[in-house]
Amino acid sequence: MVVVDLFCGCGGMSKGFELAGHNVVAGMDNWDKALDVYRANFSHPVIKSDLSDVDSSVRAVTQFEPEMIIGGPPCQDFSSAGKRNEDNGRGNLTVSYAKIIAEVHPEWFVMENVARIVKTNKLTEAKGIFKEAGYGMTQYVLDASLCGVPQARKRFFMIGKLGEEDGFMLPFIEKNLAEKPLTMAEYFGDTIDFEYYYRHPRSYIRRGIFSIYEPSPTIRGVNRPMPKGYKLHSGDPVSSLDGIRPLTTEERSRVQTFPEGFIFLGNKTDKEQMIGNAVPVNLARFVGRAINEYIQYKDEGLSPSKKIEHVSYDDYWSRHGAQLALFDPDRNKLKRH
DSSP states (O other): OEEEEESOTTSHHHHHHHHTTOEEEEEEESOHHHHHHHHHHOSSOEEEOOTTOHHHHHHHHHTTOOSEEEEOOOOGGGOTTSOOOTTTSTTHHHHHHHHHHHHHOOSEEEEEEEGGGGGSHHHHHHHHHHHHTTEEEEEEEEEGGGTTOSEEOEEEEEEEEETOOTTTTHHHHHTTSOSSOOOHHHHHGGGBOOSEEEOOOSSTTSOOEEETTSOEEOOOSOOOOOOTTOOOOTTOSOSOOTTOOBOOHHHHHHHTTOOTTOOOOSOHHHHHHHHHHSOOHHHHHHHHHHHHHHHHHHHHSOOOOSOOOOOOHHHHHHHHHHHHOOOOGGGGOBOOO
């Protein structure tokens, strides 16, 4: 399916849909540094665009004749990380996204955002625009750790299709969710040589030490060092801080399931932000493959019986690594620095 990615960032959603078999033909965003990274990793056009300008965005998108538009309008105004400000901030881009969809009128759309968007007026407004344009919608808050990502990251997805009933995608989503969360140890296997690491808590009443035998906490757009005075929390799974460190930038990109060989440009702050803001590649791939199953069901009258396969890190790279880069297997190891 021909796909255009709006608010594409550095390309997590594009890469996931590509791996699901879709033909992503263009990406659009307004952040130059993320566009540089996107451009370094994809051969199709990437366009700097102010997507709050609906008319010019519609003209830019229409030239690619997309069958599906995907995108994650910036979510900071809906995020629990800060004070919610949906009416005066970038929450308005959710409505702009809906207006672009309604004007271009692709057969499909996918919208991603933080889970808190379900409580906002902007989502209600966007849904009204989609409904008036003729789309049936399925909305779902997905836990990435049940979708092939070793990370406890909950994200809202809305999938729309012209002429369908609301909820049409639910069977194709729910039957493919894993039975239990994917841990870092299960995903990375023996390419990891540490057991515990630090992730800065939003409040010191929360723990800051995590184990690879659980999903990673949400990868955020900042990566702070462990304070010298950090004191063990009752929930920390260690008795000593010896050797404990935060994940590196590269390790965080792997937890976001970016592939080996994916190029990140810019300074450390820029890289951390674009990695944390991205849709995890395997989460996007999960959604893209669920859409494929629906299409197969409708076109061929078949309902695939097998669940989507959640591959390990080793299996994933044995299948896909060669197409992305020639690399020494030792480079895959997530080592202490």
